[in-house]
Amino acid sequence: MTQPSLTERRKAATQLDIARAAAALFAEHGPDGTTAEAIARRAGVALRTFYRYFRSKQDAVGPLLSGGAERWRALLEAAEPGPLHPTLEAAVREALAAPDAATAEQLKWTRGLLRAAERDPALRAVWYRVNQDSEERLLPVLTRLAGPDADPLEVRLAAAAATDAIRVALEAWAGTDAPAAGPHSPAELAVRCLRELTGGMRLLSR
Template identity: 40%
Template sequence: MNVTTARRGGLLSTERRTQPGPDPLPLSQRRREALHLDIARAAVTLFTSRGVTATTGEHIAQAVGISSRTLWRHFPRKESCVRPLLTAGLDAAVAALEHWPANIRLVAYLESLQEHPALATPDPAVLDLLRLARTDPDLRAVWLQAHDDALPVIAGLLARRSGGRPDDLDVQVHAAIVNSALRVGAENFALHSASTCPTATPHLLRALRLAVQGLPY
């Protein structure tokens, strides 16, 4: 049986699992993704210990064991090195919505996933990154851009559910509400609840419940 490598968990997780499916990604792509996550983790570790300003691209490259030239071939600036940690979690959240049944409301469906074995605990590196992004404008720009890039995908999923079009005003507004709820829920969890709660799922669900009240999803 063929397996495909997939993100597992939710918005704050970057773990992977294998599941039945088509042929896996090409080895070169899997290696590239693995390198990107290694770079992202090294960047967060250095940003946390040294500070963002004091950390250079050369420091990040050295921590990963690659040349500075290789690092800059993959990322345009040091702050963008963290993006793979953020997009991994968003990809997982969007992938979960891809399987949203037509007869179940959004929050009820996400609640049904809480006990799924694929759900993982939050990645400590992501939590550290969100705390850093609270005060560093360049890291926050990367975080906000990751969510902005996810917005059309979420709009497409909601449009398919509602029978509308992704560029309809109401669909775009609803997508922005869901997207913002995920973002604010993740930030709030990282800043206030991560030390006492083993998983972010209840926190994110609460944010979504507040966001979708009155929406047709």
């Protein structure tokens, strides 16, 4: 996999700084009480820089919401072709586990944003778009893992089910006060959702 250039890494770091500033202000004042100008000030960037990367204040939190999916996809990209179900489960567990402070912090931001999204249609639309993008980017990864003889429709269904498993698990967890690790953690809920959604799929039973 090609490593991002220095410019791309700086761009991603700036976007993440803006995303964290937006999430913090949403937590303090709610999306309705937050402006793009306030987010730019909190992030220490010019307003034109904000709009170079994001169309709206809700869009600004996209990098935070997509972090877990990116970790999961990276784990799958590094996996060897073979039986899909154990590979998917292992990647889900590792991607949504909270072994360090950075991952735990990201899950905390995700919980707050998903709670805010219940009352903000624009923020909810960003969450759905992040998941749609994740599913589309996951498809070629699963196609490689499943091998050349796999039915493309079954691979597409697997990508959709796996993405929805993580989405539903995070939404369910965000509605509770359960910790980031343990029986009701995002990782455990996602594995449960994955098993329920893929139980009848031939591709994942091989």
